[in-house]
Amino acid sequence: MTLLAFLDFASVFVFALTGALVASRAQLDIVGFAFVACLTAVGGGTVRDLLLDRHPVFWVAEPSYILLATSAAALVFFTAHRVESRMSWVIWLDSFALAVAVPAGTGAALSLGQPAVIVVLMGMATGSLGGLMRDVVCNEVPLVLKQGELYITCAMAGAIAAVGLMQIGFPQQHALLACAAVCWALRAGSIAFGWHLPVYRSRPPRS
């Protein structure tokens, strides 16, 4: 299996786990778990493929992604009651999913020969839109836009790292691994130690 295919499968599986955990908070049935898991798992990559006119869409070409996401949903359905604090599992698993989805999206755009700014944007879209769809559909506050945390910033930094390393001559595989590392390190630092950028604060009261 190539590195790109591995990243795709890993991000589908881990995002599906987060989707199913959010479904468990909404107390859905097993088909609802599978629906939210699939939406979360393939949402970002689907938007990326549509935007780049990359057909067939990755999971239409290879339906085993869907079976993988459904298996993740079933796994969570039968085991999540053993988990103590599900929201913190969602947040940590989501950080791993982000750290594999961003290099997956970045690599896919690179393999199409897109310019640097589009490569970075596709890494960011692949990493963030599945989780955003999960949270909008299930009516949770989007992790992506949670105040005072790094999220899109991690995706952007990771994708920029990959593009930068390739431009100074590193091979794509190393660049994508560095992308994953940067992404996860920033996100984990934000979750564990509260790393953040200055947030906007209005001096007049919120209008």
Add this chain to the structure above:
Amino acid sequence: MTLLAFLDFASVFVFALTGALVASRAQLDIVGFAFVACLTAVGGGTVRDLLLDRHPVFWVAEPSYILLATSAAALVFFTAHRVESRMSWVIWLDSFALAVAVPAGTGAALSLGQPAVIVVLMGMATGSLGGLMRDVVCNEVPLVLKQGELYITCAMAGAIAAVGLMQIGFPQQHALLACAAVCWALRAGSIAFGWHLPVYRSRPPRS
């Protein structure tokens, strides 16, 4: 008119009625009714066509779908005040729309020669995503994900029935009619008699 075209028109019309009824709950004007009606009516099929790279999208090729959805919106705008309990009309009309949209989506994917798992997924997407967009945009609890009801399950069972019947030799028309019947029977049973799958319940308190 072929069976597939009839199913498409019927699902557009009935989903448009549900969209307009939801617009009536939000007290929009007639253009707002038409907007929500069109979004609901063509949303699921549009996603299906984009995912399968099926261009032109069905309503771009045949704008009479839009005129039909707009007429449904006008009909509701001028008559809904005569209806006693609009939410139960939404739910029952939505069940009919689901039961025609799932075979429409399934048939469209079959006619493109997609493999069985993609056919089932396209049936499910066509049936559920229009209603999901309606509810997200109008800030209602999505019917698709309502706790303790069958919805996606009905779409999945109907689509699987169609694919199964065709694989044991039934003609496509009969398979699609059976799909509609399975879909509607399950959904109606869930609305009327509370049929449901076991929902997830955590033993520790909801985290």
Add this chain to the structure above:
Amino acid sequence: MTLLAFLDFASVFVFALTGALVASRAQLDIVGFAFVACLTAVGGGTVRDLLLDRHPVFWVAEPSYILLATSAAALVFFTAHRVESRMSWVIWLDSFALAVAVPAGTGAALSLGQPAVIVVLMGMATGSLGGLMRDVVCNEVPLVLKQGELYITCAMAGAIAAVGLMQIGFPQQHALLACAAVCWALRAGSIAFGWHLPVYRSRPPRS
């Protein structure tokens, strides 16, 4: 620069300002500002391009749209605290963005030789969907569907004006300028003077 390119750039810039102002209400950091600004700025045109199978999507072909939207986000991040009532800035800027996005969408569909009804719908989609995505993602009440205001109606009237004027022989440039004027005049009248269409009111209590 052609009129169409100018309209595209102007609508991206002004919609990005509104997205960043909504991000300021959610107190995001600068990357969050840029994310919401880009989503708002290119959302409507992206859906238009996907629906019409117009590849590459406008901002993939010309990434300077993204840089422009990001600059607008940075501008708002560093200056919005000087603004007294940000919500009314959002509403008024949004009216200008609408008035340039609708002719931009209309013109794009005209240049592809689409029939009149599709041209009108594409003008409406380009004008309204970016703002709708902004409000759904940031959990604001969608401006597009705000009760008792003209919004989609303005987009529709503007697009119909453009199509009508071209059919009686006006050149496209004049028709698009008239489209912008109709759009903005109706929207401004609705904001300033409360112009609206009759809204639906049920005689029985809201069910």
